[in-house]
Amino acid sequence: MRKKTIVFFAGAAAFAVVSALAVMLWPIGKEPQLETLEGNAQRGAYLARMSGCIACHTDAENGGAPLAGGVELATEFGTFYSPNLTMSAQHGMGEWTIEMFAKAVRQGVSPDGEPYYPSFPYPFYAKLTDQDIADLWAAFQTVPGVDEPSKPHQMRFPYNMRAGLKVWRAAFLNPKPFEPDPSQSKAWNRGKYIVEGPAHCGACHTPRNFAGAREASFKFQGADKLPDGGKSPSIHSFALKEKGWTQSTLAYALKSGIKPDGDVFGGSMVEVVRDGTSFLTPQDLEAIATYLVGANDDAAQ
Known part of the structure; x- marks a missing residue:
C-alpha cells in the first residue's frame, strides 16, 4: 500500500512538472489582424492619458523625456523599470508593427514572443477594442524617438525566470473583452x-x-x-x-x-x-x- 502511495504521488508530481513545462514552452497569444484599421492620433493621445502611459513611462523627477521610460517600481518581487515607448528604432517601438503593439498591450506578449511581467497592466488593457489599439498606435507614432535603452528589471528568484510568466498567464489572465451590461445606463x-x-x-x-x-x-x-x-x-x-x-x-x-x-x-x-x-x-x-x-x-x- 505504501509503495502504491509513493508511486501515485511521484506520478502526480511528474505530471505537474510536465504540465508546467508544457505551459512554459507553449506559444502564447493569437495573432491580431489590425492592418486595415485607420487610427485617430488625437483619440489615441486621450486614451494614452486615460491609460496612465505618460505617468508610468516618463521619468519626470529625473528630467526624462516623455515616454522614454525609466520610472522605478520597487515591489516585493523585485524592481521594475518602465520601458522606452518612443519611436526609437533601436531602443523603443520604432520597428514595431500594429500587430506587435496589439499583442503587447492586450496579451502581454513581446514582439519576440516572450511574456511581459504583469507590472505592465495588460490584463486591464485586454478590454481595449481593435479601434482603441489603432488609435493608440497612431498616437505613439507621433512620439519622437529617444535613443535611450530601457533599464533591465531587477527581479528576485524565482521571479527572474520569465518563462514562468506563461504559467501566470494561464492561471490568472482573463482575455475576455469588455461587455456592457444592458441593465445599466x-x-x-x-x-x-x-x-x-x-x-x-x-x-x-x-x-x-x-x-x-x-x-x-x-x-x-x-x-x-x-x-x-x-x-x-x-x-x-x-x-x-x-x-x-x-x-x-x-x-x-x-x-x-x-x-x-x-x-x-x-x-x-x-x-x-x-x-x-x-x-x-x-x-x-x-x-x-x-x-x-x-x-x-x-x-x-
Missing part, C-alpha cells in the same frame, strides 16, 4: 469600461495574492502592499459612500486632486491626476463616478 457602462479597462484602477485598489495576481473576492477594497510600501484605500461603493463621497465630489477630485474635505490626494494619486484623469472630459469623469459610487460589487472581470 450608458454612463455606468462607460465608467465600468474606463475603471476596469484603460484606467486600471484595480491595479492599485485591489489586494494581490502570493503570485501578484489580484484577489477577485476583494475587488476595489484597497491594498497594503503597493510599490515602495504604499497603501491604497477602498474605492468600493460602500466605502466611498461611508466616507461621504458623492458622484459630483469624486468627479471633481479626479479633475482637480482636491478631496471633499479640502485636503488633496497624496502618493501615486498625484501622478494619476496630474498626468491622467485631469485631462479627461467632464462626461468621462462623471461616468467613472457613476460606476464607482454606484453599485460595483459585480464579479471581477
Whole structure:
C-alpha cells in the first residue's frame, strides 16, 4: 500500500512538472489582424492619458523625456523599470508593427514572443477594442524617438525566470473583452469600461495574492502592499459612500486632486491626476463616478 502511495504521488508530481513545462514552452497569444484599421492620433493621445502611459513611462523627477521610460517600481518581487515607448528604432517601438503593439498591450506578449511581467497592466488593457489599439498606435507614432535603452528589471528568484510568466498567464489572465451590461445606463457602462479597462484602477485598489495576481473576492477594497510600501484605500461603493463621497465630489477630485474635505490626494494619486484623469472630459469623469459610487460589487472581470 505504501509503495502504491509513493508511486501515485511521484506520478502526480511528474505530471505537474510536465504540465508546467508544457505551459512554459507553449506559444502564447493569437495573432491580431489590425492592418486595415485607420487610427485617430488625437483619440489615441486621450486614451494614452486615460491609460496612465505618460505617468508610468516618463521619468519626470529625473528630467526624462516623455515616454522614454525609466520610472522605478520597487515591489516585493523585485524592481521594475518602465520601458522606452518612443519611436526609437533601436531602443523603443520604432520597428514595431500594429500587430506587435496589439499583442503587447492586450496579451502581454513581446514582439519576440516572450511574456511581459504583469507590472505592465495588460490584463486591464485586454478590454481595449481593435479601434482603441489603432488609435493608440497612431498616437505613439507621433512620439519622437529617444535613443535611450530601457533599464533591465531587477527581479528576485524565482521571479527572474520569465518563462514562468506563461504559467501566470494561464492561471490568472482573463482575455475576455469588455461587455456592457444592458441593465445599466450608458454612463455606468462607460465608467465600468474606463475603471476596469484603460484606467486600471484595480491595479492599485485591489489586494494581490502570493503570485501578484489580484484577489477577485476583494475587488476595489484597497491594498497594503503597493510599490515602495504604499497603501491604497477602498474605492468600493460602500466605502466611498461611508466616507461621504458623492458622484459630483469624486468627479471633481479626479479633475482637480482636491478631496471633499479640502485636503488633496497624496502618493501615486498625484501622478494619476496630474498626468491622467485631469485631462479627461467632464462626461468621462462623471461616468467613472457613476460606476464607482454606484453599485460595483459585480464579479471581477
